Structures are given as C-alpha cells and as structure tokens.
Amino acid sequence: MSQYRQNIIPQTHIPEEWKALTSKELRIVVMERAKGLVYEKVLNIDTGIEIEFSVTNARKLARGGAIYLKKASLVPILPELVKVAEYSNFGQRKETDNPEVLG
Numbered sequence: 110m111s112q113y114r115q116n117i118i119p120q121t122h123i124p125e126e127w128k129a130l131t132s133k134e135l136r137i138v139v140m141e142r143a144k145g146l147v148y149e150k151v152l153n154i155d156t157g158i159e160i161e162f163s164v165t166n167a168r169k170l171a172r173g174g175a176i177y178l179k180k181a182s183l184v185p186i187l188p189e190l191v192k193v194a195e196y197s198n199f200g201q202r203k204e205t206d207n208p209e210v211l212g
Contacts, residue, residue, distance in 0.1 A: 117193040123182045135181055136171050142184045143167035151188045155195045162187075165207075 127135060146162040153160055170184060183190060202210065 114197065115193075115195050119186050119189045119193065121182045121186045123178045127178060127181060132176050135178070136176050139176065139181050139184050140167060140171035143170045143187075146184075146187060149188060151191045153191060153196075154193060160191050 127138065130138065143162075144164070144167045147164055147167060148161065150159050150161045152158075
C-alpha cells in the first residue's frame, strides 16, 4: 500500500442482509443511511476543516451513478472516512460546483 498517501484506512464489511437486495432496494437502504447523517459534522484531521453532511450528499451517494455492494458498505463508516481522509485534489473546480465544494 506504499503507493497511497493515505495513512489510516478504515475497514468496513458488507452486511449479510444487503447481499440479497436488488439495486433498487440497495439504493433505498443507502439513502436512508445517508439521510441519517444529514447535519452531522466531522472535523477532517488533514485539513482542519469541519465537514457537514447534507441532503445533497445523501442523494449523490444513493442516486449519483452506479450502486453496488462495495460502494454501499462505505456509508455506515462515512463519518470515519471523512475524518481521516487526506485532501488530494487532482482536478479543477467545475463551474457548476457549489461554492462549498473544495475540489
């Protein structure tokens, strides 16, 4: 793992009951879990910036692109991931980005 800059990598697992869900059902579960995080705030260790989860974030997680078990399994540990994530902006901001988006 020396190719990665990230020092702390939280571990997760796929809940057994999720393995039998259709992608539509999985989206519903992910949306409900993500909505449970709305307004929760996490201080990112790397940047010192406080990140607040929003309804827009929840929708993006559940409906923004393909949904699959490995992606869904990250939602329960999302606050921990955000806390230890290291900032690595590899692109320019889009004109359509919300002013609160860092990169």
